[in-house]
Amino acid sequence: MDSLRIRGGIPLNGELCPGGSKNATLPILAATLLSSGSVDIRNVPRVRDVTLMLELLDTLGAEIEVNGSDGVSVNTSRVHNLVAPYELVRRMRASFLVLGPLLARFGQVEVSLPGGCAIGSRPVDQHLKALRKLGASIDLDQGYVTARSKDRLQGADIEFDVVTVGGTQNVMMAASLAQGTTRLRNVAMEPEVVELAECLRSMGAHISGDGTECITIVGQEQLHGGGCKVRADRIEVGTFLAAAAATHGSIRIVDCDPFVLNTVLETFQRFGTTIKTDESTIELSAQHGELRATDIVTGVYPGIPTDLQAQFLALNCVSRGNSRVVETVFENRFMHLQELVRLGANASLESPTIAVIQGVSKLRGAKVMATDLRASSSLVIGALVADGMSQINRIYHLDRGYERIEEKLQLLGADVERVRAN
Structure with missing residues (x-):
C-alpha cells in the first residue's frame, strides 16, 4: 500500500484551487x-x-x-x-x-x-x-x-x-x-x-x-x-485551512463558496486566525500569534461538519490551552486520536463521543496509520506540524476523498512525497 512521507515544520503558504465535492x-x-x-x-x-x-x-x-x-x-x-x-x-x-x-x-x-x-x-x-x-x-x-x-x-x-x-x-x-x-x-x-x-x-x-x-x-x-x-469540496477547503493554520501559514483558496462554510470560518477565527472572504475566495492567515484552543461540537448543517472533526481536533493538539471535541453525528469516530498521540499529542477520550485535548508546543515525527478518510487528513495535519519525518501508512483512505493531496501540499511548500507500494 502507498504511504506518505512528510517532513514537518514548514508553514504552508500560497494559493489553492480545490477539487469538486x-x-x-x-x-x-x-x-x-x-x-x-x-x-x-x-x-x-x-x-x-x-x-x-x-x-x-x-x-x-x-x-x-x-x-x-x-x-x-x-x-x-x-x-x-x-x-x-x-x-x-x-x-x-x-x-x-x-x-x-x-x-x-x-x-x-x-x-x-x-x-x-x-x-x-x-x-x-x-x-x-x-x-x-x-x-x-x-x-x-x-x-x-x-x-x-x-x-x-x-x-x-x-x-x-x-x-x-x-x-x-x-x-x-x-x-x-x-x-x-x-x-x-x-x-x-x-x-x-x-x-x-x-x-x-x-x-x-x-x-x-x-x-x-x-x-x-x-x-x-x-x-x-x-x-x-459540481461545486468546490467544502471539506477539502476546511482541511487545507486547518493545515495552513496548524503550520502558522497563510493560504488563499479560490473558486469556492465561503457562505456554505460560515460556521467553519467563524470557528477558525475563534482559534485566533485572520479570515477574509469575498464571493468566491477565502484567505486565512495564522502567521502572527499563538493559536487558542477551541471547543468543538459537530452537528448537522449549518453546524460544524463531522467530516471536519478530526481536522479541528488536530488543530487543538497544537493550540494553547485545553479543549473538548464533542462528536454528535457518528459513533466511534475518534480512531485518529491514538495515532495523533503517537505524534506527541496530549489527548484522550472522556467518553466514546468526547475527546479532551491539552495543547502542546511541539509534535514529533513518527510512523502512523490511517484508519478512515477524515482521520487520515488529521494525521497529515499533525505530520505537517511535527519536527522531523513522519510516515502515514494506508493512505488509500486519503485517496477515497482527496485528489492528488501530496501535489497540492507541495504547491503550498510542504516537504511531502508519496511512496509507492512495490
Whole structure:
C-alpha cells in the first residue's frame, strides 16, 4: 500500500484551487439512473470513491464517457442489471444511493448493505422506512436489501426520525418519479442536498424547498437528460485551512463558496486566525500569534461538519490551552486520536463521543496509520506540524476523498512525497 512521507515544520503558504465535492458528486451520479437521456457532470473529482461509483454504474449497464480532466457523461438508457453487488457496495457506502433511483424507475432493485469508513453503524433504517411510506415492499436477507413496487411509487408525507443526508437524498430521488406529491420533513439541509436537487431539476424533476427543513417533490412520469457543475469540496477547503493554520501559514483558496462554510470560518477565527472572504475566495492567515484552543461540537448543517472533526481536533493538539471535541453525528469516530498521540499529542477520550485535548508546543515525527478518510487528513495535519519525518501508512483512505493531496501540499511548500507500494 502507498504511504506518505512528510517532513514537518514548514508553514504552508500560497494559493489553492480545490477539487469538486466528492459528497455532491456521488449522489448526482446515482441520480443519473433516473434519466432516460445523458447527464453531463463537470468538475468531477478524480478520487477513489467516485471511481467506485462509476464502476457500479457500469456494472448496472450505464454508458460512461469521460470528458477531459474533470467531465463525465452518463447515459443509463440501457441499464439492465438491477443488482448492486456486495463486492462494490461494501467498498463505498454512498453506493447505497442507487436504491431509490432504481426502485423508482424499474420497480425493483437488490442492493447490498453498505460499507465504507468504519465509523460506527451508520444505519440505513431511515432510508427503508421512508421508501416503505412511498409504497415499496422491502425485504432484508443475507446482507441484501430487496425492494419492489408493483406500480409507480406513491407520493407521501414523510418525516424523518433523525436528520439524515443519505436518507434525504435517496428518498428525494425516488420521489422524483413517484405518482403525486411527496413532502419530506426534518430533512438534511447540507449544500450537497441542494446540489443534488439542482441537478435533478435540470433533468426535469419538480423539487422545491431544498436547503430548508421541508422539501416538496412533485413526481414526474420520466426524467430527461441534464447536467450540472459540481461545486468546490467544502471539506477539502476546511482541511487545507486547518493545515495552513496548524503550520502558522497563510493560504488563499479560490473558486469556492465561503457562505456554505460560515460556521467553519467563524470557528477558525475563534482559534485566533485572520479570515477574509469575498464571493468566491477565502484567505486565512495564522502567521502572527499563538493559536487558542477551541471547543468543538459537530452537528448537522449549518453546524460544524463531522467530516471536519478530526481536522479541528488536530488543530487543538497544537493550540494553547485545553479543549473538548464533542462528536454528535457518528459513533466511534475518534480512531485518529491514538495515532495523533503517537505524534506527541496530549489527548484522550472522556467518553466514546468526547475527546479532551491539552495543547502542546511541539509534535514529533513518527510512523502512523490511517484508519478512515477524515482521520487520515488529521494525521497529515499533525505530520505537517511535527519536527522531523513522519510516515502515514494506508493512505488509500486519503485517496477515497482527496485528489492528488501530496501535489497540492507541495504547491503550498510542504516537504511531502508519496511512496509507492512495490
